[in-house]
Amino acid sequence: MRQLIALCCCLFGLLSFPIQAAETSRVDALFTELAGAKLKHMELILEQLEEAKGEAILPLFRVLLGGDLYYIKANKNLVGKFDDQGKTLYKQVFNDTLVPNLAKRDVKKIRVNNKLRGYLRNAIARIQLTAKSPSVRESAVRELLSKLDASTVVILEDLYPNEPNKKVKEAMGLALAMHTASQTELAVSNRLVAIETLSTSLENDVRNALTKLTQDDNPAIIKAAQGALEQIAQRAKRFAFVDQLFFGLSLGSVLLLASIGLAITFGVMGVINMAHGEMIMLGAYTTYVVQLIMPNYIDYSIWVAIPAAFLVSGLMGVLIERLVIRHLHGRPLETLLATFGISLILQQLVRTIFSPLNRQVSTPSWMSGSWEINPVLSLTLNRLYILAFALLVFIALVIILKKTSLGLNVRAVSQNRNMAKAMGVKTNWVDAMTFGLGSGIAGIAGVALSQLTNVGPNLGQAYIIDSFMVVVFGGVGNLLGTLVAAFTLGIATKFLEPTTGAVLAAILVLVFIILFIQKRPKGLFPQKGRAAE
Amino acid sequence: MSRLTAWFSEGRSSGKHTLPFVVILLGVTLLASAANLFLPADSALYVSTYTITLLGKYLCYAMLALAVDIIWGYCGILSLGHGAFFALGGYAMGMYLMRQIGDRGVYGDPLLPDFMVFLDWKELPWFWLGMDQFWFAMLMAVAVPGLLAFVFGWLAFRSRVTGVYLSIMTQALTYALLLAFFRNEMGFGGNNGLTDFKEILGFSLQSDSTRISLFIITALLLSVIFVISQRILSSRFGKVVLTIRDAESRSRFIGYRTDRYKVWLFVYSAVIAGIAGALYVPQVGIINPGEFSPVNSIEMVIWVAVGGRGTLIGAVIGALLVNYAKTRFTAIMPDAWLFALGAMFVLVTLYLPKGLMGVYGQLKAKYRPTNAKESQV
Numbered sequence: 001m002r003q004l005i006a007l008c009c010c011l012f013g014l015l016s017f018p019i020q021a022a023e024t025s026r027v028d029a030l031f032t033e034l035a036g037a038k039l040k041h042m043e044l045i046l047e048q049l050e051e052a053k054g055e056a057i058l059p060l061f062r063v064l065l066g067g068d069l070y071y072i073k074a075n076k077n078l079v080g081k082f083d084d085q086g087k088t089l090y091k092q093v094f095n096d097t098l099v100p101n102l103a104k105r106d107v108k109k110i111r112v113n114n115k116l117r118g119y120l121r122n123a124i125a126r127i128q129l130t131a132k133s134p135s136v137r138e139s140a141v142r143e144l145l146s147k148l149d150a151s152t153v154v155i156l157e158d159l160y161p162n163e164p165n166k167k168v169k170e171a172m173g174l175a176l177a178m179h180t181a182s183q184t185e186l187a188v189s190n191r192l193v194a195i196e197t198l199s200t201s202l203e204n205d206v207r208n209a210l211t212k213l214t215q216d217d218n219p220a221i222i223k224a225a226q227g228a229l230e231q232i233a234q235r236a237k238r239f240a241f242v243d244q245l246f247f248g249l250s251l252g253s254v255l256l257l258a259s260i261g262l263a264i265t266f267g268v269m270g271v272i273n274m275a276h277g278e279m280i281m282l283g284a285y286t287t288y289v290v291q292l293i294m295p296n297y298i299d300y301s302i303w304v305a306i307p308a309a310f311l312v313s314g315l316m317g318v319l320i321e322r323l324v325i326r327h328l329h330g331r332p333l334e335t336l337l338a339t340f341g342i343s344l345i346l347q348q349l350v351r352t353i354f355s356p357l358n359r360q361v362s363t364p365s366w367m368s369g370s371w372e373i374n375p376v377l378s379l380t381l382n383r384l385y386i387l388a389f390a391l392l393v394f395i396a397l398v399i400i401l402k403k404t405s406l407g408l409n410v411r412a413v414s415q416n417r418n419m420a421k422a423m424g425v426k427t428n429w430v431d432a433m434t435f436g437l438g439s440g441i442a443g444i445a446g447v448a449l450s451q452l453t454n455v456g457p458n459l460g461q462a463y464i465i466d467s468f469m470v471v472v473f474g475g476v477g478n479l480l481g482t483l484v485a486a487f488t489l490g491i492a493t494k495f496l497e498p499t500t501g502a503v504l505a506a507i508l509v510l511v512f513i514i515l516f517i518q519k520r521p522k523g524l525f526p527q528k529g530r531a532a533e
Numbered sequence: 534m535s536r537l538t539a540w541f542s543e544g545r546s547s548g549k550h551t552l553p554f555v556v557i558l559l560g561v562t563l564l565a566s567a568a569n570l571f572l573p574a575d576s577a578l579y580v581s582t583y584t585i586t587l588l589g590k591y592l593c594y595a596m597l598a599l600a601v602d603i604i605w606g607y608c609g610i611l612s613l614g615h616g617a618f619f620a621l622g623g624y625a626m627g628m629y630l631m632r633q634i635g636d637r638g639v640y641g642d643p644l645l646p647d648f649m650v651f652l653d654w655k656e657l658p659w660f661w662l663g664m665d666q667f668w669f670a671m672l673m674a675v676a677v678p679g680l681l682a683f684v685f686g687w688l689a690f691r692s693r694v695t696g697v698y699l700s701i702m703t704q705a706l707t708y709a710l711l712l713a714f715f716r717n718e719m720g721f722g723g724n725n726g727l728t729d730f731k732e733i734l735g736f737s738l739q740s741d742s743t744r745i746s747l748f749i750i751t752a753l754l755l756s757v758i759f760v761i762s763q764r765i766l767s768s769r770f771g772k773v774v775l776t777i778r779d780a781e782s783r784s785r786f787i788g789y790r791t792d793r794y795k796v797w798l799f800v801y802s803a804v805i806a807g808i809a810g811a812l813y814v815p816q817v818g819i820i821n822p823g824e825f826s827p828v829n830s831i832e833m834v835i836w837v838a839v840g841g842r843g844t845l846i847g848a849v850i851g852a853l854l855v856n857y858a859k860t861r862f863t864a865i866m867p868d869a870w871l872f873a874l875g876a877m878f879v880l881v882t883l884y885l886p887k888g889l890m891g892v893y894g895q896l897k898a899k900y901r902p903t904n905a906k907e908s909q910v
Contacts, residue, residue: 341878
């Protein structure tokens, strides 16, 4: 408020200054009057203050209501008392700055009685309910739901018809309905209408109020309240289902990110890369290092981390392909062992450089928090973004494989290596690029995973088996199959969890896949035609 | 004696290593045991009990490597889940040893092991019944891994899941078991596993004589299994197994039910792994879910690869060498071990596809060309 006043002064020049000054001095005079005022005079002073300062007076009223308002005997300045680890301290009421060196005997409490408390409560509600911002008004109404009384209802009834914002009006209607429903002396028909209104809400307070109504004397009311509760429970159940579905999709997106690089190296190239998990880990550590380099720009660091992780993991992939995998062409089991050795080396390398402990990667502010749809359903933003990101990466990859010349070469080499070679495709180069692409995408997955789990040397190991399961389940060499498999497994796991517990759910899914592969060894979407063996 | 030699050497050429191997193994075992028992502790040739236990552990690993080699080296099935069979055998032994503790546990319950009292369980779960009988526990140590291998193999080989797919499936199998055994509700001690064993068949596990007996029994069993495996693999059955490794489709077209051969070989291999696990647990004194971890299973494969797959003796030598290196490395510079192991994986697969036995064969061929020619004919 002070800044605002200062700003006004700057803008309008000295002309407006005397008026503001007069206003300020009147308020100051009221503050001084408040210190040491008699109880019967206080209400008048408070009314004047409310009128003069509006929303800005709220902190003072709250402190006074809590019985923590004191004034300094020497200069009659107002201070708020608060406790800090057992010590009694005092601070300015309006800007929370500590007032140092105040002992108990320097200050005197401003006392309030029940009548004043009632006034203050109503005043706070009144001020909040008439606040400029609709969101403040709405949260004020929701706060009132649990402590409705006759006087606040009067205020609400006053404000209800003129409320411009639809959501706030709805909330106010809800509060009024709650009050109406609980008044036993009102006509039953009115109360039934009110209960009808209540049945559309998911608020906890509403549910409590309805539960109370099931103890009512009137059987019609009891029946209506029970019906309303049931209706609410059913809606809540539906939202709980959506919530579970969201978590399933979120797990699916993580699985998709982790396995999509593998779908290329294993699915398209037919190379078993046991170091795939370590490519993910390298991506996560790249995110960590990028944040170390630019600690003041955490919000933007992720945009640097994504390409950086792609490059780091991709180059490592190319290196592995050139040095090891190339020499083991056509010997899948040996490739498996050699890449496993590489994964051990990479893990130990990271352990030596960064220590075996988990590293903390901070979440950019725009990714933290959650999107609250209603009182029972809120979706965490980082999971939402990662879901979108996974789909984006998937689409980008499909486009690369279907529309670019690299993609054409990759498909040609994977279908018939010798023929492609005869047609002039540089198969060696294509192999390296494909492997680099798969590994690079694993690196990007690492960036996403660093936002969800701990970044440590074992990060990749946790995902390698799941990733292989996803690729095998979806059908090797089939990107769409990988997508379907990832989300199927994610959702299945999350829907099993409430009944079986997390670990048993993971085991059941694994066993299911093992059995599934026995039945359909080529996965959900087997390759057809010449590409199949 | 000559008939005995002939029995040992029958079949494939590698069979001629069998007798020397058995003699050397048992000889070293007896010498080490004697050195521990009869020499004074300050003698230069004295073998400490710690070393004896370590050697016993190595021999268990060698047995395990034999199991992996039998299916990977001779039948081309790369199992990345043999740790599961090993651990199951170990758990069977662990359960027996747990029941032997009786009322000497921390909580002093005569029937329930400590961890069950801790979890407030009132009675013994059904799968713990009978485990106080040694013969029954040992039956379970071979039956459970064998049955699991049979079910898994029957499902997998019948639907012709082969190669890399099979490897990944076996890895998933041991991973699923790892997760399962970590759960307290499973009734196998959860995270901590089974430990604090007191005695086996009435003999204290802490005493030197028990440890030496266990060591000698391990060596004897390894020899027996080695000889039996050699016989099986050089029999008609073994020859079919080799054709499956080299040309499975062709063998099938000739008329062999390749899946049945594979299933029985897989079961045999799993049983050996189970026995190795059962011998391992009393010597190291603990069994926990960590034994199921996929990394363990894959490490076994590298023992075989280092020694040389497709030769039983190579598997044993590989297991002994790699584990000796591991003990030394982790004592001197623990961080370097994983680098060394990783490098071993890469270098062996790139440059030593036949392992140390392959190098030995090459050297022999170089210095004794006439001999090599004869054996090729």
